[in-house]
Amino acid sequence: MTKRAGIFGIVSILGLFALLHIGFANDEISPRALGATLVGGIAFLLMATSIFLATRPSVLEDAFGGLDRMYQVHKTCGVIATILVLVHFFASPKEIPEGIVATADVTFPSSPLGMAGMILLVVLVIVTLNRKIAYHRWRMPHKLMGVVFVLIVAHFMTAPEFFFDRFGPSGLLLILAGIVGILSYGYSMFGMNRASAKTYVIDAVNKMERATEVVLSPIGDALQFKPGQFAFVEVKGDGFSEPHPFTISSAPDEDKLRFTIKVLGDWTRKVREELTPGLEVDVRGPYGRFDTSHADNKQVWIAGGIGVTPFLSTIRGLKDGDDREIYLVYAVREGAEALFFDELREKLTMMPNMKLILLESNNGEFCKVEKIKEKLGTSMTSFDYFLCGPRVMTSSIIKDLKSEGVAANKIHTEAFEFR
Ligand SMILES: Cc1cc2nc3c(=O)[nH]c(=O)nc-3n(C[C@H](O)[C@H](O)[C@H](O)COP(=O)(O)OP(=O)(O)OC[C@H]3O[C@@H](n4cnc5c(N)ncnc54)[C@H](O)[C@@H]3O)c2cc1C
Structure with missing residues (x-):
């Protein structure tokens, strides 16, 4: 379809x-x-x-x-x-x-x-x-x-x-x-639509540099999802009123469900400051079609900051023998902001054709198509592109990819906002 x-x-x-x-x-x-x-x-x-x-x-x-x-x-x-x-x-x-x-x-x-x-x-x-x-x-x-x-x-x-x-x-x-x-x-x-929610209990709330990882265990049936999908998360606790959408950052075959949440406003700040293990959480989903498995074997994944979460799930779920040629371009302000960087680097060095490229804007390395082209060192049109990050970054990259001759159907994006 x-x-x-x-x-x-x-x-x-x-x-x-x-x-x-x-x-x-x-x-x-x-x-x-x-x-x-x-x-x-x-x-x-x-x-x-x-x-x-x-x-x-x-x-x-x-x-x-x-x-x-x-x-x-x-x-x-x-x-x-x-x-x-x-x-x-x-x-x-x-x-x-x-x-x-x-x-x-x-x-x-x-x-x-x-x-x-x-x-x-x-x-x-x-x-x-x-x-x-x-x-x-x-x-x-x-x-x-x-x-x-x-x-x-x-x-x-x-x-x-x-x-x-x-x-x-x-x-x-x-x-x-x-x-x-x-x-x-x-x-x-x-x-x-709450009837379809799965109930989880919070196991751990891990504070990281500019983000919080929430680890959950299912109370009954676990959510079935694909890497790159997201769910609506509703905490059953005082003041955590409405459900919020977050990409699942764990791999589908893990026992635990993980979300990695950046502080952006009141709710995400409350998560960082007040969420405690033992609270129950309703998770509704999965949603989303940011699925790298349906594209060609040559791919460039572009993550801007917290936009790394859909790729985290995908990379955590990679199986030995996956010989796709993949470049993960991870754009952050400074190295310390790159979440789970060591884990990503370790996992990708085990995959024969996958490479991690870190771009730090504080070092003058901005996430631009010109820069990516330089790092790939080959024609850009043969790749599929998956982008997740701030709207200003993704829209300028999409425009430049199209000017480089990349077909629109080879560009896939995930928007982190519905409004
Ligand atoms: C598909 C999708 C996947 C996402 N994945 C992640 C992720 O993995 N990690 C991460 O840190 N952030 C993710 N986000 C963004 C996250 O949902 C917002 O940062 C969070 O809801 C902000 O809430 P707030 O009250 O703290 O901030 P606010 O300042 O109140 O909101 C900031 C913006 O977030 C959006 N937003 C806020 N509340 C809701 C809501 N209840 N439902 C829908 N949108 C809302 C609105 O666009 C709003 O303008 C994702 C968003 C979407 C749509």
Whole structure:
């Protein structure tokens, strides 16, 4: 399945709606009203899609190329839906068509419901796109998006029939989307995805230079995962409210599950300062498609700082006889920051075709394609590239790799953020 199958699926549903809406349109509807309802219906479908994707349906990960990409589509659908809601509002005819008795309540309660939904939507999108708001403060208003959806469902279900035949083919598609959206919202709000969590107990909390390693033992069934995958971690302790995503840094065949966590904000600081052995932790997953085993045998892995975690799991799980030609480029500010460096070096010296390249920016060795090219000493186009690190670093490397002629399908990334 290609990474674009999910997008293709969404576009197909929108196309089907447009065909049904135009094809079965009432002869008496004005072109303006038809256009406005078409745009409104597309906005509605995009909102339902966005809410559905927020339930993290792991069965669709292949169709989107991983949960991180699914979240990007979730965000894009939300933003486009908001723009279309505004277009729908301004394009909708404000007069009642001829022949309809213009009583005061003909557009009531549809109009005020739609207006309330639109205002709340715009406010929440502005909040959602504000990256300065801390995640735990951002999360609650973001969840109110479901309330917007309910208001817009109510707006649609009470819309006057001369404006939209909701029991016609396109209307029935919207009713179905409304049901999916509301069920998805309930599923996310009431934490029903928690049912699939595996419970672990903390064995050790190891403080390292600028990171904390948390070691867990399963209480019941252990999580089955592949190297490079991540999970949502929820600590059952005071103040450790919401689940946070972390890449699993242990190998799949280890008895223990390990996460390596850099202090970035309140939650990760609390992990370092207050987490103690004996506490229970729910782990939900696995998610992600950052899988080096499906690519060609010549690979360059580029890790920026804490972005080494998916490679840690992969390297810890390497088996004798793995003869792939792999370069791990590990970019840090200074050597002391390179987590598990001795372990990585030892493991890679045992593998015949694998090399570790440490780049320390404090020594003037910046992680740039030019530098990597110099270290490889061979053509760059024959390799597959796996990148995990700060967005500024990965996006500039991707741009330069493409300028070097590396095909887009040979570049694989893992984003450490969903917002
Ligand atoms: C797929 C994935 C894998 C990751 N793997 C690792 C890893 O192996 N090691 C590591 O140190 N970090 C990893 N991260 C980043 C880690 O999740 C954040 O650093 C952490 O959640 C920050 O929380 P905070 O409250 O301390 O910081 P904040 O300052 O509150 O958050 C910083 C940023 O982290 C993200 N974030 C915060 N809370 C959440 C949440 N509950 N759910 C989703 N995103 C959130 C947001 O983008 C936010 O802007 C990963 C992130 C993702 C998406």
